[in-house]
Amino acid sequence: MIEFQSVTHAFDDVLVLDDVSLTIDDGEFVLLAGANGSGKTTLLRHCNGLLTPDSGAVRVDGTPVEDDLIAARSSVGMVFQHPRDQFVSATVGADVAFGPENLGLERDEIDRRVAAALAAVNMAGRGDDRIDALSGGEQSRVAIAGALAMEPTHLVLDEPFTGLDDPARRSVLERLASLAADGTGVLLATHDLRDVCELADRVIAMRDGRIVVDGPPANVLGDLDGLDVRVPSE
Amino acid sequence: MLTYEPDDTFAHRLDPRTKLAVQIGFAATALAHPTPRALFVLSALAGLVMAGAGVSLRRTLVAYRFALLVLALAPVLSGVTLGAPWFDRAAATASGLASYRVLLVLLVSAAYVRSTPVRDSRAAIQRTIPGKPGQLLGIGVALVFRFLPVLRGDLRTIREAMAARLGTERGAVDRASTIGMLGLSRAFDRADRLSLALQARCFAWNPTLPPLAFSRADYPVLVVAVVLACSAFI
Amino acid sequence: MATNQTSVERVDDAVVRSFARAAVLAALMGAAAVVGSIPIPFSPIPVSLGVLVIYLMGLYLGPVWGPASAGLYLTAGAVGLPVFANGASGIGVLVGDSAGYLWSYPIAAALIGLIVHRGTALRDLRSVRLPILVGALLAGTIVIYAMGTAYMAWLLEMEAWEAIAAGALPFIPGELLKIAAAVAIVRAGRITSVRP
Ligand SMILES: Nc1ncnc2c1ncn2[C@@H]1O[C@H](COP(=O)(O)OP(=O)(O)O)[C@@H](O)[C@H]1O
Ligand SMILES: [Mg+2]
Numbered sequence: 001m002i003e004f005q006s007v008t009h010a011f012d013d014v015l016v017l018d019d020v021s022l023t024i025d026d027g028e029f030v031l032l033a034g035a036n037g038s039g040k041t042t043l044l045r046h047c048n049g050l051l052t053p054d055s056g057a058v059r060v061d062g063t064p065v066e067d068d069l070i071a072a073r074s075s076v077g078m079v080f081q082h083p084r085d086q087f088v089s090a091t092v093g094a095d096v097a098f099g100p101e102n103l104g105l106e107r108d109e110i111d112r113r114v115a116a117a118l119a120a121v122n123m124a125g126r127g128d129d130r131i132d133a134l135s136g137g138e139q140s141r142v143a144i145a146g147a148l149a150m151e152p153t154h155l156v157l158d159e160p161f162t163g164l165d166d167p168a169r170r171s172v173l174e175r176l177a178s179l180a181a182d183g184t185g186v187l188l189a190t191h192d193l194r195d196v197c198e199l200a201d202r203v204i205a206m207r208d209g210r211i212v213v214d215g216p217p218a219n220v221l222g223d224l225d226g227l228d229v230r231v232p233s234e
Numbered sequence: 235m236l237t238y239e240p241d242d243t244f245a246h247r248l249d250p251r252t253k254l255a256v257q258i259g260f261a262a263t264a265l266a267h268p269t270p271r272a273l274f275v276l277s278a279l280a281g282l283v284m285a286g287a288g289v290s291l292r293r294t295l296v297a298y299r300f301a302l303l304v305l306a307l308a309p310v311l312s313g314v315t316l317g318a319p320w321f322d323r324a325a326a327t328a329s330g331l332a333s334y335r336v337l338l339v340l341l342v343s344a345a346y347v348r349s350t351p352v353r354d355s356r357a358a359i360q361r362t363i364p365g366k367p368g369q370l371l372g373i374g375v376a377l378v379f380r381f382l383p384v385l386r387g388d389l390r391t392i393r394e395a396m397a398a399r400l401g402t403e404r405g406a407v408d409r410a411s412t413i414g415m416l417g418l419s420r421a422f423d424r425a426d427r428l429s430l431a432l433q434a435r436c437f438a439w440n441p442t443l444p445p446l447a448f449s450r451a452d453y454p455v456l457v458v459a460v461v462l463a464c465s466a467f468i
Numbered sequence: 469m470a471t472n473q474t475s476v477e478r479v480d481d482a483v484v485r486s487f488a489r490a491a492v493l494a495a496l497m498g499a500a501a502v503v504g505s506i507p508i509p510f511s512p513i514p515v516s517l518g519v520l521v522i523y524l525m526g527l528y529l530g531p532v533w534g535p536a537s538a539g540l541y542l543t544a545g546a547v548g549l550p551v552f553a554n555g556a557s558g559i560g561v562l563v564g565d566s567a568g569y570l571w572s573y574p575i576a577a578a579l580i581g582l583i584v585h586r587g588t589a590l591r592d593l594r595s596v597r598l599p600i601l602v603g604a605l606l607a608g609t610i611v612i613y614a615m616g617t618a619y620m621a622w623l624l625e626m627e628a629w630e631a632i633a634a635g636a637l638p639f640i641p642g643e644l645l646k647i648a649a650a651v652a653i654v655r656a657g658r659i660t661s662v663r664p
Contacts, residue, residue: 343558355547
């Protein structure tokens with residue numbers, strides 16, 4: 001469970017998160033929508049302590065994030081925009097192993113997790129492939145596998161579809177749907193809700209650092225006008 | 235270009251630490267003994283090393299052609315005098331022998347390069363250099379390997395864009411500073427994204443190290459390395 | 469959740485940020501060694517931009533992470549990544565004819581960083597006065613060529629003037645050009661060494 005309690009955050013005196021309170025349960029599939037600059041990225045980076053609140057608190061499974069960063073970062077896996085710059089190794093398997101290695105796990109356990117994470121993103125048996133030889137969609141999926149190998153309860157993705165063509169976008173979405181079906185919570189920031197709404201349990205929308213919409217997709221799609229969000233037609 | 239090539243030679247099966255030790259021992263004794271007799275023995279040894287790693291002499295010479303140019307020029311420069319006798323045979327010979335030992339060291343290191351994947355070198359660094367420096371150097375080598383093609387692509391794009399906009403007509407300082415500035419800012423953008431990914435994946439000082447183990451073939455080769463290193467002092 | 473997390477010694481976030489920049493600049497140095505040369509007028513030798521990256525390491529990473537980045541570059545080349553001039557690699561290059569230049573890089577980056585930042589905390593480069601900036605870059609360049617030619621003379625049993633004639637004089641115009649380029653980059657002020 002990820003909890004925000006009256007979180008504020010300012011950059012250079014500009015308030016970017018303004019009294020944000022929010023609870024995300026395990027297994028929930030949540031979309032985070034909002035125009036560019038509305039504070040989505042800043043909010044996400046509080047979930048695993050990449051940023052700390054100026055006031056208020058963020059808790060993961062009841063523990064304040066800054067009290068145990070390792071626990072927060074292994075419970076909340078995170079994938080950013082531009083997966084190409086997020087790889088630490090030139091080959092797929094070595095890269096996915098990076099997180100579990102940092103946790104100090106036994107080699108057998110690391111190998112098991114790498115295989116499972118690659119299978120979960122439809123890249124089983126591709127461990128020896130060179131990252132540079134992969135397509136954009138495959139790179140996104142390997143970046144997701146890198147987070148999954150930490151066996152997180154939540155997977156947080158910041159605009160993961162940037163630069164992907166439609167088939168690649170669908171291949172990533174399909175994997176997210178199957179992860180969610182297996183019980184991993186997903187928090188996905190995007191301003192393009194066209195084909196993700198049917199997967200989501202809940203849509204949250206931000207404007208100027210505040211949460212202005214929060215509810216099941218069916219109930220809130222009408223409230224997204226003027227937020228610069230692409231919504232499904234019909 | 236000289237790089238790692240998958241193969242099944244004797245050298246490919248050795249532990250990277252053994253191969254590093256041989257190179258260091260060889261370089262030490264070659265630098266200490268620029269005498270015809272020592273160089274004769276070392277030439278034979280270099281030949282053995284190259285055969286053991288399946289290194290092609292011709293390709294290696296081509297790869298090191300710029301260094302060879304300097305090595306060939308040195309004896310000429312040393313020999314030429316500004317007055318009678320115009321050419322000093324003794325000085326040229328001494329310089330020639332000195333150059334030749336450098337060639338031998340280059341050939342031996344080519345055997346390491348051809349037979350050792352970056353993954354093994356990283357493991358050797360992390361397991362040999364103690365503490366934090368070893369961890370940063372090991373992961374750092376993996377990162378350089380990962381980002382080298384990406385940044386080459388960046389530099390190429392920058393140069394092509396400059397050429398397309400009549401860049402060849404601009405002053406050399408202007409061109410160098412433009413390439414430098416664009417290259418640096420792109421590199422820093424990538425680095426800042428990379429650092430988020432490293433943090434999110436719990437980058438640690440004490441990870442599970444990559445597997446590496448000496449085999450029976452390593453021990454006699456290690457003895458050779460030690461003998462070589464000791465012979466530098468006689 | 470993972471097991472034995474209590475024993476994980478996390479690398480501090482500030483260290484991770486500096487380390488990532490150092491690693492990527494080491495790769496930039498390697499990329500510049502292969503694709504980064506530009507022709508200059510009246511000289512048969514094209515200017516490699518490699519040394520420009522050493523200047524940038526000292527200026528933008530400072531006296532600790534600048535040399536760390538240069539050292540990482542040397543390590544990467546030693547173990548076989550094609551990062552040395554013209555794509556060469558191997559430990560042999562680190563004892564070969566140009567080894568003096570290579571080993572001078574961390575020292576030059578440290579020296580430039582120390583002069584410009586006056587300590588280990590990074591200053592805003594826009595506040596550095598021009599004579600200090602140029603002086604730091606000249607000092608770094610002198611270290612590079614002094615070590616480069618001295619080692620070459622010793623290794624190849626050449627006289628000092630022979631090594632200087634072969635290993636320094638032809639490169640002077642190119643070095644001045646790179647110093648001017650580094651100054652222009654700093655003066656443009658678009659890139660910051662101090663992170664928000
Ligand atoms: N590191 C930073 N320093 C200063 N301002 C920032 C920083 N990161 C984000 N901002 C500002 O915070 C606001 C919200 O940004 P962000 O959270 O990235 O929004 P979104 O992800 O919704 O586009 C923007 O106005 C942005 O300029
Ligand atoms: Mg964003």
